[in-house]
Amino acid sequence: MDLKDIKIGVVGLGYVGLPLARLFSTKFPTIGYDLSQTRVDTLMQGHDATLEVDDSLLQEAIRNGFKCTTDIEQIKACNFFVVAVPTPVDENNRPDLHPLWGASETIGKVISKGNIVVYESTVYPGVTEEECLPIIEKTSGLKFNVDFYAGYSPERINPGDKLHTVEKIKKVTSGSTPEVADLVDVVYNSVLVNGTHKAPSIKVAEASKIIENSQRDVNIAFMNELAKIFNAMDIDTHDVIEAASSKWNFIKLSPGLVGGHCISVDPYYLIQKAQVYGVMPRVMANARRLNDGMGTYVAEQTIKCMNKKGLMVKDANILLLGFTFKENCPDTRNTKVIDIYNTMLEYTPNIVVYDPWANKEKVESEYGVSIINDLPEVQRGKFDAIILCVAHKQFLDINIRGYLKDTVNGVVYDVKGILDRNLVDGRL
Numbered sequence: 458m459d460l461k462d463i464k465i466g467v468v469g470l471g472y473v474g475l476p477l478a479r480l481f482s483t484k485f486p487t488i489g490y491d492l493s494q495t496r497v498d499t500l501m502q503g504h505d506a507t508l509e510v511d512d513s514l515l516q517e518a519i520r521n522g523f524k525c526t527t528d529i530e531q532i533k534a535c536n537f538f539v540v541a542v543p544t545p546v547d548e549n550n551r552p553d554l555h556p557l558w559g560a561s562e563t564i565g566k567v568i569s570k571g572n573i574v575v576y577e578s579t580v581y582p583g584v585t586e587e588e589c590l591p592i593i594e595k596t597s598g599l600k601f602n603v604d605f606y607a608g609y610s611p612e613r614i615n616p617g618d619k620l621h622t623v624e625k626i627k628k629v630t631s632g633s634t635p636e637v638a639d640l641v642d643v644v645y646n647s648v649l650v651n652g653t654h655k656a657p658s659i660k661v662a663e664a665s666k667i668i669e670n671s672q673r674d675v676n677i678a679f680m681n682e683l684a685k686i687f688n689a690m691d692i693d694t695h696d697v698i699e700a701a702s703s704k705w706n707f708i709k710l711s712p713g714l715v716g717g718h719c720i721s722v723d724p725y726y727l728i729q730k731a732q733v734y735g736v737m738p739r740v741m742a743n744a745r746r747l748n749d750g751m752g753t754y755v756a757e758q759t760i761k762c763m764n765k766k767g768l769m770v771k772d773a774n775i776l777l778l779g780f781t782f783k784e785n786c787p788d789t790r791n792t793k794v795i796d797i798y799n800t801m802l803e804y805t806p807n808i809v810v811y812d813p814w815a816n817k818e819k820v821e822s823e824y825g826v827s828i829i830n831d832l833p834e835v836q837r838g839k840f841d842a843i844i845l846c847v848a849h850k851q852f853l854d855i856n857i858r859g860y861l862k863d864t865v866n867g868v869v870y871d872v873k874g875i876l877d878r879n880l881v882d883g884r885l
Contacts, residue, residue, distance in 0.1 A: 458536065458571060460643060464488075466535030466567070468560050470496060470525060472718070472788065473577060473612040474541035476509050476623040480648050481539075482523035489525040490532050490563070500525045506816070508787060509616065533567045537644065538574040540564065540589075541612060543718065550725045550745075552581070554588055561589040565596025568605050573632075575608040575641055579723050581667060581730035582660040585609050586633075601633070608632040608641035609659040611666030616717070617786025627651045631662035670723040671741055676710050677720070678744035681751055684712035684885045688758065694885060695874045711874060712885040714755070714793035714846070715748040716782035721791045752796025755885070759844055759870040760804070762882045766866045768841050770804045776840040776860060777801075779847025780812040780820060780828055784873075787814045794846045795824050809836065813851050836860060842868040848875045 463485050467478035470491040478489040491497055499506055501524075503516040524531070532538075542556040557578055564574050574593065576585050590601045599605050613626045628645050630653045632638030642655045656662040684694040694712060702709040715721050724741050731738045760770050782792040794810075801808055810828040812820075820828050832855070840860050845852060858880055861867030869876070871884035878884070 458573070458640060460640075460647070463537045463644060464535045465537045465539065466490060466532035467539045467541060468532075468563055469540060469542035469556075469578075470500065471541070471543065472507050472509055472616050473614045474539070475500065475505060475507070476614060477539065477541060477577070477612075478525075479510050479515060479518045479523065480623050482518045482521065484647050485537075485644075487523055488532050488535060489523070490529065491525065491527060494527050497525045497527050506787070507616070509614070529563060529567060533569075535567070536569065536572045538564050538568065538572065539577060540574065541577040544578045544580055544722070544726070545718075546722050546725050552726045552729055554580075554584065557584065557589055558592060561592035562596050565593040568593060568597050568599065570599065570604045573606045573608060573637060573641065575610055577610055577612040579611060579666050579670070579719065579726070580663055581726040582664045583730070585659050585663060606633050606637040607659065608637060609662045610641065610645060610653075611662060611669075613666075613669075616788045617783060624648060625650050628653045629656050629662050629665050630654070631656040631659045633659060667723055667727045670719045671727055674715060674720045674724050674748060675740055675744040676708065677713065677715055678747045680710045680712040681747055681885070685754065688883075688885075693878070712751075713872060714751050714782075716791045716793040717788065718790045721748065721782075721793070749793075750796075751885075752793040753800045755844065755846075755870065755872055756797045756800035758883055759801070759842055759868060762868045762870060763842055766868060766882070768866065768868065772807060773805045773841040774807045774839055774862070775801050775805060775809070776836070776843040777808065777810045778812075778843065778845045778852050778855075778857075779849055780810050780815045780826070781847055781849075784848040785814065785850055787816060789815050789820055789823065792824075795826070797844060797846060798826060809840075812847070812849070814849060832860075838862055840867065842870070844870045844872065845876060846872050848873040 465481045465485045465487045467474050467489045470489045478487055481487045504512050505515055540560045542560045545553045547553045594601055610628050610630045615621055630642045630645050632641045642653050645653050687694045701707050724745055728738050728741055763770050780794045781789050811832045812828050813830050817828055820826055837860050857869055858864045869881045871881040874884050
């Protein structure tokens with residue numbers, strides 16, 4: 458397959474698929490496919506609700522021929538497919554491969570001889586070749602590495618990050634044969650500023666992605682454990698980190714809530730696969746348990762601060778600032794703020810959640826929580842305690858203590874450590 462003949466079809470137009478499809482469209486004829494007609498309609502109107510692709514860039518791509526569709530027939534003319542669908546976990550934290558299975562069946566209906574399919578979804582080593590490609594074979598009647606070929610290039614999208622955008626990220630690539638690996642690498646290199654790293658196999662590429670996020674999960678868990686220790690000793694954790702980071706080889710990280718679609722999910726994929734091979738990944742499993750419990754811990758620390766000031770927790774008025782899983786983006790997937798909310802809800806129903814970034818309807822639908830996108834003046838002087846959960850830039854301009862009933866004896870708890878310490882009563 459010559460580079461000039463490549464026509465790209467991207468399956469899945471979420472946080473990962475859309476930026477990649479838009480980028481590919483600058484070099485190749487590209488069509489994006491998604492199951493959601495609402496999503497496709499909004500994109501074709503030139504707006505990305507995830508805010509990952511600027512409307513101006515999206516509109517320019519559409520003018521130059523980029524198209525999004527829910528019609529599977531539209532991608533049959535493509536010969537280089539990219540799968541970028543979610544890889545969540547179920548209620549028991551077991552990998553849920555249904556989106557990947559469905560996407561693989563879709564590819565099987567449109568793939569032709571000589572075509573290539575590249576997976577980007579985060580998985581444990583072996584999923585591409587053991588789970589996905591057999592579905593394509595069965596659906597298409599074609600034989601893998603004879604009639605069609607495959608690659609794996611793990612996504613590295615960081616939602617809300619306008620510095621490390623998709624074209625600037627160095628990508629890992631791989632292929633099912635040396636020749637295909639070379640071609641996949643060339644295709645990705647043609648649109649990337651900082652190039653690629655070609656892995657020796659698909660499984661190596663899969664494993665590289667899963668340990669990127671697992672490593673961060675373990676490191677953050679260590680900082681969260683330190684925060685618990687130092688809070689119990691009445692020592693400010695951030696002061697300790699600042700002092701320790703004066704050493705040249707200290708890795709400076711901060712404690713916090715670990716949510717989102719990557720760090721809070723991906724380690725479970727490797728944990729499960731490791732156990733199949735008789736290995737119990739205790740460090741990873743313990744890190745997951747510790748990080749999953751931090752929302753409840755924050756709520757309990759806030760209650761402790763309230764008790765110290767003689768504030769009645771029962772039926773208290775509580776303000777939560779932020780609901781998304783990270784700052785300055787609308788992504789609420791696996792947000793751990795819900796754990797803060799649910800723990801406080803055991804004591805009081807009087808909880809206001811203010812997030813200028815989150816979609817109110819989506820939060821109501823997925824979490825059953827009503828939020829507000831604006832904080833009106835009438836809320837000033839209303840609250841007994843305020844928890845800053847997410848470091849949205851808008852919160853830096855708020856006179857937070859002005860929203861307390863008692864500006865002296867009210868409680869402000871700072872999860873992110875971004876506020877003046879003289880304004881807060883507790884922080885991680």
